[in-house]
Amino acid sequence: MMAQRYSLGAIILHWLIAAALVFQIVFAESLEGPRGPDLFARYQLHKSVGIAILLLSVLRLGWRMVAPRPAPVPGPKWAMTLSGLVHFGFYVFMIAAPVTGWIIVSTSRIKVETLLFGSLPWPHLPVPASWGEPAEFLHHFMPNVAIALLVLHVAGALRHQYLLGTPILARMLPGGHGKAIGAVLTAAAIMLGGVVLGKVIDPKGAAQGARPAATATAPVAAPAPEAASAAAPESEKAEVEEEATKKEANAEPRNWVVGKGGTLGFSARWNGEPVDGRFARWTANILFSPEALDGSKIDVSIDLGSVDTGDGQRDGTLTGSDFFDTGKFARATYRASKFKALGGNRYRADGTLTLRGVSKQVPLTFTLDITGNKARAKGSATIDRTSFGVGQGDYASTAEIAGPVAVSFDFQATARD
Numbered sequence: 001m002m003a004q005r006y007s008l009g010a011i012i013l014h015w016l017i018a019a020a021l022v023f024q025i026v027f028a029e030s031l032e033g034p035r036g037p038d039l040f041a042r043y044q045l046h047k048s049v050g051i052a053i054l055l056l057s058v059l060r061l062g063w064r065m066v067a068p069r070p071a072p073v074p075g076p077k078w079a080m081t082l083s084g085l086v087h088f089g090f091y092v093f094m095i096a097a098p099v100t101g102w103i104i105v106s107t108s109r110i111k112v113e114t115l116l117f118g119s120l121p122w123p124h125l126p127v128p129a130s131w132g133e134p135a136e137f138l139h140h141f142m143p144n145v146a147i148a149l150l151v152l153h154v155a156g157a158l159r160h161q162y163l164l165g166t167p168i169l170a171r172m173l174p175g176g177h178g179k180a181i182g183a184v185l186t187a188a189a190i191m192l193g194g195v196v197l198g199k200v201i202d203p204k205g206a207a208q209g210a211r212p213a214a215t216a217t218a219p220v221a222a223p224a225p226e227a228a229s230a231a232a233p234e235s236e237k238a239e240v241e242e243e244a245t246k247k248e249a250n251a252e253p254r255n256w257v258v259g260k261g262g263t264l265g266f267s268a269r270w271n272g273e274p275v276d277g278r279f280a281r282w283t284a285n286i287l288f289s290p291e292a293l294d295g296s297k298i299d300v301s302i303d304l305g306s307v308d309t310g311d312g313q314r315d316g317t318l319t320g321s322d323f324f325d326t327g328k329f330a331r332a333t334y335r336a337s338k339f340k341a342l343g344g345n346r347y348r349a350d351g352t353l354t355l356r357g358v359s360k361q362v363p364l365t366f367t368l369d370i371t372g373n374k375a376r377a378k379g380s381a382t383i384d385r386t387s388f389g390v391g392q393g394d395y396a397s398t399a400e401i402a403g404p405v406a407v408s409f410d411f412q413a414t415a416r417d
């Protein structure tokens with residue numbers, strides 16, 4: 001005997017995909033405007049939901065082959081043909097819409113990594129660049145056809161349900177017997193849910209709410225140096241002073257080990273909006289004493305692949321060939337052996353930053369508070385990203401991403417001696 005209704009799997013997939021498609025089309029309206037972190041986050045969501053639709057649709061077609069389906073409702077030939085064509089058209093759209101989108105991003109001149117829902121890397125399709133334009137045309141054109149199909153599809157379902165008295169909704173939705181208003185309302189609610197979500201979702205706001213700006217997360221809480229030494233017992237204070245004089249006499253720079261929890265971050269501006277990031281992995285060899293500036297030396301090595309701007313897809317773009325190009329230049333280094341005391345606890349380093357294969361002089365100012373064998377260093381520098389070739393092609397223009405990037409650090413260190 002033929003099944004009376006679609007299997008539960010087919011029903012779930014039908015409504016999940018229907019809602020996701022409506023969401024996708026409505027949300028796509030917001031894929032416009034100036035390029036920047038906001039638009040970037042929107043594209044990330046558009047691609048994620050689109051690929052999810054593709055995977056669900058493939059699953060659904062597979063399911064269709066194995067799970068029993070009810071026989072088509074008998075009717076005039078034109079109606080059966082039309083319904084078959086609409087269903088076929090839907091399947092074509094459910095596969096072709098995401099695939100053409102996937103081709104667009106795979107052939108785009110600016111390669112943006114795709115990270116589904118911020119966590120699953122998705123490869124580019126190995127298709128020739130010439131496919132880009134037709135794909136773009138189809139990708140924009142097809143949703144209009146899909147909307148026309150939806151009108152026919154819904155009209156067909158309602159015609160059966162109300163005019164012909166065949167409760168067709170019951171095949172695709174529990175409780176759709178007779179003129180059950182509940183099923184119609186459920187269907188309407190699912191579709192409306194997709195529309196409303198597509199209108200209200202702001203991926204950037206959501207991402208920011210979930211994760212505070214990277215550089216703001218880890219300020220190192222160090223006790224104020226004066227307070228610390230005032231609280232220190234006399235003997236310890238004497239020891240510190242003795243050590244200080246010893247060092248002064250020898251004028252040997254001290255070797256410092258950077259403690260955990262330090263930050264090395266940067267702040268750029270993209271269409272006027274700040275983009276803050278930091279590097280999770282970096283090491284520093286520090287030989288430094290205020291009394292021995294001549295012999296002092298710092299050598300910082302930054303693992304560019306550890307960049308974290310709070311957006312996995314953006315990080316993927318930053319490590320890509322247009323920005324850091326970590327495949328070729330895994331690390332950036334900053335080396336300085338010239339220091340100047342600026343008065344008080346302030347110093348300037350005149351060092352060389354090597355980034356993306358380009359070496360340039362970059363002055364750096366910092367404050368240094370030393371108490372005994374503990375120190376806290378805080379400083380900043382401004383670099384011009386364009387002079388290092390960070391931002392190629394369309395990204396080279398400073399109209400969108402400003403040239404100057406503020407780099408800052410804040411860490412504690414312990415003297416090894």
Ligand code: HEM
Pocket residue numbers: 014017018019021022064069070072073087088090091150153154157158168169170171172187191
């Ligand atoms: C974008 C949204 C939608 C898409 C892509 C879609 C797609 C499809 C497809 C491909 C089928 C054929 C299933 C098969 O036999 O393999 C189908 C069946 C069905 N759809 Fe939809 N649908 C959508 C929205 C809706 C809505 C809003 C309703 C209700 C008003 C609805 C009601 C039905 C019903 C009742 C069937 C079963 C038809 C039958 O038994 O022959 N669908 N849908």
Ligand code: HEM
Pocket residue numbers: 021024025028029031032046047048049050051053094097098099100101102103104105114136139140143
């Ligand atoms: C069912 C799935 C999808 C639907 C219905 C859909 C729909 C749309 C629509 C209506 C637009 C036009 C937005 C506008 O400019 O007004 C658009 C743009 C775009 N979509 Fe999709 N999309 C889907 C899946 C995907 C996927 C999977 C990707 C990439 C992996 C993607 C990438 C893009 C891109 C890059 C654009 C901008 C194209 C351009 O304007 O040059 N889409 N999409």
